[in-house]
Amino acid sequence: MNKIKLTMLEKIILILKMVIGSSISWELAILFGSKYPYLGPISLILCLQATLIKSIRFGIARIIGTMIGVASVFILAHSLHANSWSIAVIMMVSLVIPLILGANSTTLHQIALSVLLVLEFEHKLPGYGPDRIRDSIIGVAVALLLHIFFNPPNLTKRAIAEVEILPQILADKLKSLAMWLEAGASQKNYFNLDMNLLRKKMFEAETMIKKAELSLKFNPVSKKRKPLLHEGDFLLKTLNQVSIDIDLLFKIMDEWSKTGSLTKESMKAWTQNFFLLESLLRNWNEGKAITDVAFNETLSNEKFHFPAIWHAQHLISTLKQHPRI
Template identity: 80%
Template sequence: MNTIKLTMLEKISLILKMGIGSAISWELAILFGSKYPYLGPISLIICLQATLIQSIRFGIARIVGTIIGVSSVSILASSLHASGWSIMVIMLVSLIIPLILGANSIMLNQIALSVLLVLEFEHKLHGYGLDRIRDSIIGVAVALLLHILLYPPNLTKRAIAEVEAFPPILANKLKSLATWLETGASQKNYFNLEMDLLRKKMFEAEEKIKKAELSLKFNPLSKTSKPLLHERELLLNILNQVGNDIDVLFKIMNEWSKTGSLTKESMQAWIQIFTLLESALHNWNEGKAITAITFNAILANKKFHFPAMWHAQHIISTLKQHSRFHNFI
């Protein structure tokens, strides 16, 4: 599972939940007759993850793994002498059935941990196995309640901020194309590399939206956050279309320049087109209407002119079709 970087506020919230939750789960474990109340806080700390859905998964894995581990030791340990080999046999037997049934790595780890600790402590600490099951349930329950009620994890804002940064970047790419033509369309440039990095960032933003959607499961604040995420997902799809058009425009211009048929007049015409496209993208991002734009290009080479003109017009039609703020607010 990918690690999610937490903000300072989220880290402080997590620390407070660990401190408050440990105290509550300890006292509840004692209240319910536990001789080993530290097992409650241990389960709580393990269960407190970056998002609610992760916490639920860890909590289920902790409880089920503990039950299977305790049961396996109770059934098998009496017939085996304590040794490294007996630990191996009990652990393998305990893990094989959950593995066949599709248990994930988290649950398998919890089963193995329970087998090892219960096998070691059950004979030394009377009632350790049952206390481990009960206190694990207490710790997980407290962790989930705290996560839901006190500043529930929400990755929406960072996902939105990631997507909102792309329109100015794409506009800057159009400006770069105009500058590149002004300087003579040199073959030594970094445009492809920059577009590759941008596509990678846009893919990462898409993944962050998915993670943010997962963070909203069982989150009481999800009613307001879900529509915002859906809007930015649509926005990202539009920006991907614009980015693809910009990428193709560069490739066409680059190939055109290599043939030697890209005249100074054509360069000047396309510099103007890229400047108009840049302005249109800025206006669109600010919520302004995209007015009819006439591209005055010199028809010097049909092979390159028509495909380039199509992609330039496609950027405008994409922006017109999807009004930035009318559709997303």
């Protein structure tokens, strides 16, 4: 999945969380007896992820990885100094068991980092290992509390916005399909490329819906946002069905044209049908009721005409079954 791009406001809020959280975690680390209070803010800054669930997962991985890394150094190399061989051997031993137990990559990274730093600094900075564990817990805890109670991450509006633009794009595709027929159904067209771009946009919208669902986990305002997100997901499923019908209508027309049996009369009739479907889709998107439609009939080739009529009627049926409110 692509990384979530933050808006300017979200970046400002993130900065405030890092500033406020670093100050709080530093003071708490000192309060609990830490000699190296900078370890708290480091964990906090790393833990402030785009969503709450990501922050929680990273925080857990950070704490577990730190504990395993510190314990490994104390057990395996308490009297050793850092060098290439000691680092390699201890890091390998420390990582193998968590790997077998199914640890994720973030946890493995944190274990390796802790092994490296504790092995290097424990002899130079007495108490570094225990402080690293305690201060990591403090930093993670402060980060999660800030995320939960101070403008918690919420991707619902962004996800809904990506879905809301799709009906207009689908209507534009019906219009381009009508214009392609009106111009003589040339074999040189960009409809397949356009549909591929549309599928990409739909996939991105689906991905954003899933990210938004994750952003609502442990979110105190999630009850208000979940119905809106559910509506967006339902709309996306409806538009996927419409997209399939439009894609198949083009393939039918394209194949029909290649056989040489697509007459001017049929082109004119289906040009009007596609403009009609475009108008219905735009009206549906505006919340207007869908009425019964009488398509322009042409029986020059039943092999293609009847499947096309079926998909056109199915498109309308989909819109009728799922009206926009």
